[in-house]
Amino acid sequence: MKIVIIGNGMVSYKFCEKILSKLPARSAEIVVFGEEPRPAYDRVHLSEFFAGKTADDLLMAPADWYASNHITLHLGDPVQQIDRTNKTVHSYKGITEAYDYLVIATGSSAFVPPIPGVDKKGVFIYRTIEDLELMQDYAPKAKRGVVIGGGLLGLEAAKALLDLGISDTHVIEFAPRLMPRQIDESGSRILEQQLKQLGLQIHTNKNTSEVLGDDTMTGLRFADESILEADMLVISAGIKPRDELAKLSGLETGHRGGIVVNEHLQTTDPEIYAIGECALYHGMIYGLVAPGYEMAEVVATHIAGEAQQKTFTGFDMSTKLKLIGVDVASFGDPFVSAESSRSIVFEDTMKGVYKRISITNDGKYLLGGILIGDADAYNMLLQTAKNKVVLPPNPEDVLLGSRGGSQEAGPGVLGLPDDAIICSCESVSKGAICTAVEAGNETLDAIKKCTKAGTCCGGCTPMVKDLITGTMKAQGKYIRNVICEHFAYSRQELYDLIRIKDVRSFDEALDHYGHGDGCEVCKPVVASIMASLWNDMILDKGNDVVQDSNDRFLANIQKGGTYSVVPRIPGGEITPARLLVIAQVALKYNLYTKITGGQRIDLFGAHLSDLPDIWEELIAAGFESGHAYGKALRTVKSCVGSTWCRFGLHDSVSFAIQIEERYRGLRAPHKIKSAVSGCIRECAEAQSKDFGIIATEKGWNLYVGGNGGSKPQHAILLAADLDSETCIRYIDRFLMFYIKTADPLTRTATWLNKLDGGITYLRNVVINDSLGIAEELDREMQALVDKYKCEWKEVVESPELRKRFNHFVNAPGAKDPTVKFDNMREQKKAAEWK
Amino acid sequence: MSTAISTNTQTTVEWFYACNVIDVPPNGGVCVKYDDVQIALFRFARRDAWYATQNMCPHRQQMALSRGMTGTHDGEPKVACPFHKKTFSLEDGRCLSDETECSLTTYPVKVENDKVYIGIMQEA
Numbered sequence: 001m002k003i004v005i006i007g008n009g010m011v012s013y014k015f016c017e018k019i020l021s022k023l024p025a026r027s028a029e030i031v032v033f034g035e036e037p038r039p040a041y042d043r044v045h046l047s048e049f050f051a052g053k054t055a056d057d058l059l060m061a062p063a064d065w066y067a068s069n070h071i072t073l074h075l076g077d078p079v080q081q082i083d084r085t086n087k088t089v090h091s092y093k094g095i096t097e098a099y100d101y102l103v104i105a106t107g108s109s110a111f112v113p114p115i116p117g118v119d120k121k122g123v124f125i126y127r128t129i130e131d132l133e134l135m136q137d138y139a140p141k142a143k144r145g146v147v148i149g150g151g152l153l154g155l156e157a158a159k160a161l162l163d164l165g166i167s168d169t170h171v172i173e174f175a176p177r178l179m180p181r182q183i184d185e186s187g188s189r190i191l192e193q194q195l196k197q198l199g200l201q202i203h204t205n206k207n208t209s210e211v212l213g214d215d216t217m218t219g220l221r222f223a224d225e226s227i228l229e230a231d232m233l234v235i236s237a238g239i240k241p242r243d244e245l246a247k248l249s250g251l252e253t254g255h256r257g258g259i260v261v262n263e264h265l266q267t268t269d270p271e272i273y274a275i276g277e278c279a280l281y282h283g284m285i286y287g288l289v290a291p292g293y294e295m296a297e298v299v300a301t302h303i304a305g306e307a308q309q310k311t312f313t314g315f316d317m318s319t320k321l322k323l324i325g326v327d328v329a330s331f332g333d334p335f336v337s338a339e340s341s342r343s344i345v346f347e348d349t350m351k352g353v354y355k356r357i358s359i360t361n362d363g364k365y366l367l368g369g370i371l372i373g374d375a376d377a378y379n380m381l382l383q384t385a386k387n388k389v390v391l392p393p394n395p396e397d398v399l400l401g402s403r404g405g406s407q408e409a410g411p412g413v414l415g416l417p418d419d420a421i422i423c424s425c426e427s428v429s430k431g432a433i434c435t436a437v438e439a440g441n442e443t444l445d446a447i448k449k450c451t452k453a454g455t456c457c458g459g460c461t462p463m464v465k466d467l468i469t470g471t472m473k474a475q476g477k478y479i480r481n482v483i484c485e486h487f488a489y490s491r492q493e494l495y496d497l498i499r500i501k502d503v504r505s506f507d508e509a510l511d512h513y514g515h516g517d518g519c520e521v522c523k524p525v526v527a528s529i530m531a532s533l534w535n536d537m538i539l540d541k542g543n544d545v546v547q548d549s550n551d552r553f554l555a556n557i558q559k560g561g562t563y564s565v566v567p568r569i570p571g572g573e574i575t576p577a578r579l580l581v582i583a584q585v586a587l588k589y590n591l592y593t594k595i596t597g598g599q600r601i602d603l604f605g606a607h608l609s610d611l612p613d614i615w616e617e618l619i620a621a622g623f624e625s626g627h628a629y630g631k632a633l634r635t636v637k638s639c640v641g642s643t644w645c646r647f648g649l650h651d652s653v654s655f656a657i658q659i660e661e662r663y664r665g666l667r668a669p670h671k672i673k674s675a676v677s678g679c680i681r682e683c684a685e686a687q688s689k690d691f692g693i694i695a696t697e698k699g700w701n702l703y704v705g706g707n708g709g710s711k712p713q714h715a716i717l718l719a720a721d722l723d724s725e726t727c728i729r730y731i732d733r734f735l736m737f738y739i740k741t742a743d744p745l746t747r748t749a750t751w752l753n754k755l756d757g758g759i760t761y762l763r764n765v766v767i768n769d770s771l772g773i774a775e776e777l778d779r780e781m782q783a784l785v786d787k788y789k790c791e792w793k794e795v796v797e798s799p800e801l802r803k804r805f806n807h808f809v810n811a812p813g814a815k816d817p818t819v820k821f822d823n824m825r826e827q828k829k830a831a832e833w834k
Numbered sequence: 835m836s837t838a839i840s841t842n843t844q845t846t847v848e849w850f851y852a853c854n855v856i857d858v859p860p861n862g863g864v865c866v867k868y869d870d871v872q873i874a875l876f877r878f879a880r881r882d883a884w885y886a887t888q889n890m891c892p893h894r895q896q897m898a899l900s901r902g903m904t905g906t907h908d909g910e911p912k913v914a915c916p917f918h919k920k921t922f923s924l925e926d927g928r929c930l931s932d933e934t935e936c937s938l939t940t941y942p943v944k945v946e947n948d949k950v951y952i953g954i955m956q957e958a
Contacts, residue, residue: 061934485908507861507880517861517880519905520914520921545862549901549916557916561897809853809864809875816865818872818897833894 001028003303004089004097006079006245007105008034010043011276011292013060015103018300020069030071031097033089035078035106036128039063044289047156049132050163054834058129082249084269101271101303104259106242108277108287112235113148117211123233126157135234139164142232146170146220148208149236150178152321157236158200159324170201170228172220174237177204182319182330186347187370190354194326194373197352203228241278241285254280263311265299273299281312290424291315297427316386316424320371320378326352327375332368332385333358341367344396348373357381359395366391366398379422379463380413387420413463414470422463425456433464437471444468481743484521487514491669491744495529504534506546524548525744528631531667532739535787537794538667539801550629553805554792555611558604559830560819563611565591565603566628567618568664571638571656571676572599581621589614592827598635598673600626605828607815612802615792624790627665631745633672636660637685641678641695650695652678655724659693662728665788666735669742669751673707687715690748691731696720700727704734704762705752713749716759719767732781733766733774847942849951858950863913865889865900866952873941873952874900876924878911884943885924886952891915892929892936899938 003019005012012032019030034040041058049058056062066073074095081090088098110125112118122142124135139145145161147154150173161169171178177188178195192202207223211233219229241258252260252268258280265273265281275295277287286292298312318331336343336358346355355377357369366385371378381398383389391398413422418431428451436450447464448454454461481490487509489497494513503509509526510518518526523546531538538547539554550556555563567582582601586593589610591603606614615625628634638656642648656676666672675684676693686692692703698721706715719730742751755761764770795801806812820831852866852875860879865872872889889897894917902913904924911924921930927938942953 059934062936065934486906510880516909517878517904517906517911519907519912520903520919523903523905542860545859545904549903553901557898557901559896804859807865808867808872809857811867814867816872816897817870833896 001100001303002098003028003030003101003103004099005030005032005103005105006089007107007242007276007278008032008036008040008073008075009105009107009276010040010060010289011107011296012103012105013040014293015105015275015296015300016066016069016071018296019303022300022304022306026070031099032066032071032073033077033079033091034073034075036130037076038129039066039073039075041129046126046129046132047160047163049129050136050160055129056834079245082245082272084249084272087271099271101273103299104246104267104272104274104278105276106245106278108239108241108285110235111238111240113208113237115208115211117213117217118235120211120213120217121215122213122217122231123211123235126153126160126234126236132160135160135232136164138232139166142166142230144168144170144230145232145234146172146228146230147234147236148172148220149238150175150202150204151181151236151238152179152319152323153239154236155179155195155323157234158195161232161234162199162324166232167199168201169199170203170230171195172206172208172222172228173202173204174207175204178202179328183328183334183370183372184356186345187328187354187356187372190347190349190352190372191323191326191328193349194352195324198324198326200324239277239285239287241280243278243280246274246278254283258285261312263313264302265295265312266302273302275299282314284314286315286317288315288317288319290427291317293425294427316382318382318424320375327371327373329371329375329378330369331378331382332366334368334370336367344399346399355399357395357399359391363395364390366395379460383413383416383420383422383463387417389415389417413466422467423451423453423456423460426452428453430467433467434471437468438475442468442472483525483744484519486510486516486518486522487526489513491525491529492741494526495533495740498526498529499533504530504536505541505543506530507542518546524551524631527551528667528669528744532784535665535667535784537789537791539791539795539804544804548631551631553608553611554625554629554795555606556629559833560821561816562605562607562819562830564628565606565611565614565618566596566600566626567623568626568660569600569635570660570664571636571653573638573653573657578621578623581618581623585614585617588617590828592829596628596635599637600628600635602628605821605830607819608805608807609813609815611805612796616796619790619793619796625665625792631668631670633660633663633666633668633674635673636663637673637675637689639676639678639681639683641676645678647681648678648695649697650678650700652676652684652693652695655693655700656684658724659728659731662785663731663735665791666784668735668739670745670747672735672748688712689715691715691734693727699723702727702730705748705759707747707749709747711749713753715749716752718759718763729778730766733777734762736777736781737762737765737773846956847953848956849944849953852950852952855945855948855950861904863900863902863904865897868952868954872897872900874902874913875943875950875952876900876904876911876913878904883911884945884950885911886941886943887913887922887924887927887938891917891920892938893918893920893932 040060077091077093079089079091090096110127145166147158150171158171208220209223210221211217212219221227243253243259246259247253259274261274261279261281267274276292298310301310320329341358343358353373355371358367365388416430420430422430441447441450454464482488506526527546544552586603592605594602596602636656636659638652641652672690674691675686675689677684677686678695686694687703688706688708692715694701700722701720702718703715704718807816808814821828822831858864858877863874863876866875874887874889876885889900898916902915904913912921914921922938927940929935944951
C-alpha cells in the first residue's frame with residue numbers, strides 16, 4: 001500500500017504518527033510533501049518563537065524522525081498537480097509519486113482583505129516561521145505596530161508585536177467588540193479592559209479603508225476618515241482554506257472555500273481524503289488543532305481497515321487559551337438564547353474576572369459558558385456540560401466553589417461517565433485512563449506513556465491526577481506520597497527513620513530503607529533530610545554526589561555552565577570596605593555583578609575551577625556563604641528601620657541581622673526567605689515571605705507562610721506584639737515543625753495550605769504546645785544553630801575538597817574551552833544557547 | 835599510554851588512560867579531556883560499574899552531564915542533566931524523559947590496576 005500526504009503541518013504529522021501505529025511495521029510506503037522548508041512544527045505555540053523558543057524547539061518531531069520511521073519527506077516542494085486517472089501526484093521540483101490513498105492536509109493561509117495598499121513594505125501576515133522571521137527583521141525599525149483583527153489570531157499577533165519590543169501596539173477590530181465569535185459582550189468588555197491594562201490600544205468598530213504611505217507604510221486610514229500613524233502592520237483577519245489544488249483536480253469545494261468531505265473525510269474521490277483546516281464538513285471549517293487530530297484518527301482507522309471504524313461527526317469547539325496572560329475560555333454553547341435557559345453571571349471588574357454559565361430552565365444541566373480572567377474550572381465545566389452531569393442543588397457552586405460546609409462543589413471528575421473525554425487533544429476518555437490505572441499505571445508519567453493523555457497542551461493533567469488517586473482509592477489502595485521507586489516512604493516517614501537510626505550517608509539510607517541505586521528524585525531528598533537533622537558538612541561522607549548540582553558545587557549553575565557566587569550580606573547591610581572587596585574580586589575574576597531581590601550582590605560567570613580561589617579571597621575579607629544554591633535560608637531582607645527612618649518604630653536592621661545569623665545554613669524541604677519591617681508601612685515586604693516580622697508600638701508581629709513566585713500568597717499573622725525573644729522562639733518552632741513534616745520541595749505557603757486545621761492548628765502547636773513537642777523543637781533548632789559552619793570555609797581549607805572543583809579530571813586547572821561570553825552594557829553575559 | 839586491539843576488520847578500539855579510580859567520586863561523575871572532546875565518566879560504586887558518554891547535553895548543548903546526578907530507572911543506569919533534569923540511559927545513551935531528544939554517544943570503559951581507560955572507536 002502506498003499513501004501520499006500533501007502538506008506537512010501539525011495534522012499531517014499527527015496522521016503519520018497514527019497510521020504508523022495502526023499498520024504493521026513497514027507494510028505501507030508513506031510519502032509526505034511539504035511546502036515549507038522545515039518539517040511540521042507546533043503552530044499553536046508560534047508566539048513562543050518571540051519569547052525565546054527556536055524553530056527547532058517548535059518542531060513536532062526532529063527531521064530524522066521521518067527517516068527512522070521510513071517516511072519519505074520532500075520539503076520545500078509543494079504538489080502542483082493530482083492526476084486522478086493514473087493516481088499520481090506531481091511536485092514543483094518535478095517529482096512524480098503514485099498513490100493508493102492520497103491525503104490532502106494543506107491547511108490554510110492567512111485571509112488578507114482587499115484593502116488598497118496591503119502590498120506596501122511593513123505589512124505582514126502571521127502564519128509561518130518565515131513570516132515571523134520577516135517580522136523579527138523589521139521590528140527594530142518600528143515604533144508603533146498595528147494588528148488588523150481582534151479575534152484569537154489577531155490577539156496572538158499583538159502579543160508577538162509586544163514580545164518583539166513594540167510597546168505601542170494597537171488592535172483594530174471591525175466588529176463592535178473583541179473575539180465576537182467566541183465570547184459575549186460582557187466578556188469582551190472585561191477582556192478589553194484587561195488587555196488595555198497590559199498596554200495594548202484597542203479600537204473596535206473600525207473599518208480599515210487604506211494602508212497609507214509610498215513604498216513603505218506610514219499608517220492606516222479608516223472608513224470614518226480617521227487616521228492612525230504606524231510603521232508596521234500585521235494582518236490577522238481570519239484564515240482561508242488551501243483548496244486550490246483540490247479545485248484544480250476537479251474535487252468539490254465549497255463556494256467560500258474548503259474541500260468538501262463526508263464523515264470518513266473522503267472527498268468526492270473516495271481514494272482522496274482531506275483533513276485539517278482545508279477540509280469542509282457540513283459547511284464548516286474546523287480551525288483548531290484538536291478536531292484536526294480527530295480527523296487524522298478517523299482517516300487512519302479507515303485506511304488501516306480497522307474493525308472499529310470511526311466517523312467524524314463534527315467537533316466540540318470549546319477552547320481555553322491564555323491571550324497575553326489573560327485566560328479566555330468558552331465551552332458548550334456559549335450563546336444559548338434566554339428563553340431556553342437561565343444564566344448565572346459572576347463579574348469582578350477589580351480583578352478582571354468574568355464568568356457566565358447557562359443552565360437548563362430546571363437548573364439540572366449545564367449547557368455552556370464563558371470564562372475570562374480565570375479559567376481554572378474550564379475542564380471540569382466542559383465535562384459537566386458534555387456529559388450532562390446533574391448539577392448540585394445550588395448550581396452557582398460550580399462557578400463559585402461551595403461556600404461553607406465541607407462538601408465539594410459538584411461531583412468532581414470521578415462523577416463523570418466513562419466515555420467522558422478527559423484529554424481532548426488526544427481524545428482519551430475517563431474510562432481509558434481508569435482502566436490504565438487499574439492495570440498498574442499509577443503515576444502521571446505512566447499514564448502519559450500508555451494513553452498519551454496530557455502530552456499535548458497539558459491542560460487536563462490536574463484531572464488525570466485526580467483520576468489516578470480516585471481510582472486507586474476505589475481499589476482500596478492506601479495512597480501515600482512515596483518518594484520514588486527507590487524509597488517506598490513519604491518524606492516525613494523517611495525523616496523519622498533517618499533520625500531514629502542515626503543515618504549519616506545516602507548509602508546507609510539506601511541499605512536500610514531503599515533498594516536499587518537511587519535517582520535524581522530521592523538523592524536530594526535524603527541529602528536534605530540529613531542536612532536538616534545533623535547539619536554535617538554536606539560534601540562529606542560521599543554525600544557530595546547526592547546533592548542537587550548547585551549544592552554539590554556550592555554555587556548556582558548558569559547558562560553556559562559557569563556559576564554565580566552570592567556572599568551572605570545579613571539584613572542587606574554592608575560596609576564600604578566590604579563592597580570594595582566584592583568589586584576587586586569581580587574585576588579579578590571577570591564577573592558580572594547584579595544586585596539581587598534579596599538585598600545581596602550576585603557575581604555571575606565564574607569558572608568551576610575558580611570558585612575555591614574566589615571564596616578564599618571573600619572569606620579572608622570576612623564574608624561567608626550565602627547559601628543561594630541551597631534549599632536553605634536565603635535572606636532576611638530589612639528596611640532601614642528606626643536608626644534612620646523618621647517613621648521607624650524599632651531597629652529592623654539589627655533584628656534582621658540577628659535572625660539571618662541565627663538561621664544561616666539551615667537546610668529545609670525548600671528555600672526559606674524572610675524580612676523585617678520597622679513599621680506598618682512594610683517597606684521590607686515581610687508579608688510575602690516564609691516568615692516575616694513587622695514592628696508594632698508594642699513589639700513585633702510575626703507572619704508565616706507567604707511567598708512570591710508564580711503563585712504569590714500573603715503570609716498569615718501567627719502572633720502579635722511579641723518581644724524579640726518570644727518572636728525568635730516561635731520562629732524556631734515554626735521552622736522546625738515545617739522541616740519535620742513538609743513534603744519535598746514544598747514551600748511553607750503550600751505546606752500551610754495543606755496542613756489540616758491550617759493556621760489555627762499551627763498556632764496551637766507553636767504557641768500553646770498542643771502536641772507537647774515545643775521543648776523538643778526548641779532543642780533541635782538550638783542544636784542546628786550551634787553546629788553552623790560556613791561550608792565554603794571548609795572547602796577552602798581542604799585541599800581534598802578543592803580538587804573536586806576542577807572541570808577536567810585529567811587536566812586540573814584547565815577551564816572548559818567551550819564557555820563563551822558576549823558583551824552587554826560594559827559587562828559580560830552568557831552566550832545565548834541554542 | 836594507549837593500546838589498540840582489533841575487534842573486527844573495520845573498527846578498532848583505542849583505549850586511552852583517563853584517570854585513576856580514586857579520582858572519580860563513588861556514584862558520581864567527572865569530565866575527561868580527550869584532545870578536543872569532552873567525555874563524561876561515571877562510576878557506579880554500588881554495582882562496580884563504569885559508564886562513559888559525551889559530556890554535552892544535547893538539549894541545550896551544555897557541557898554539563900559529568901556534573902549530573904546518577905541513578906537508575908527500573909535498574910537501568912541513567913544520568914540527569916543539572917540544567918533541566920533531562921535523563922539519559924548510560925547503557926545506550928537514549929533520552930529517557932523525552933523521546934524526541936537526541937541520544938548521547940556512549941563509550942566503553944575498562945579498569946585495570948586501578949586505572950580507568952575509555953575506549954574510542956577508530957575507523958581502520
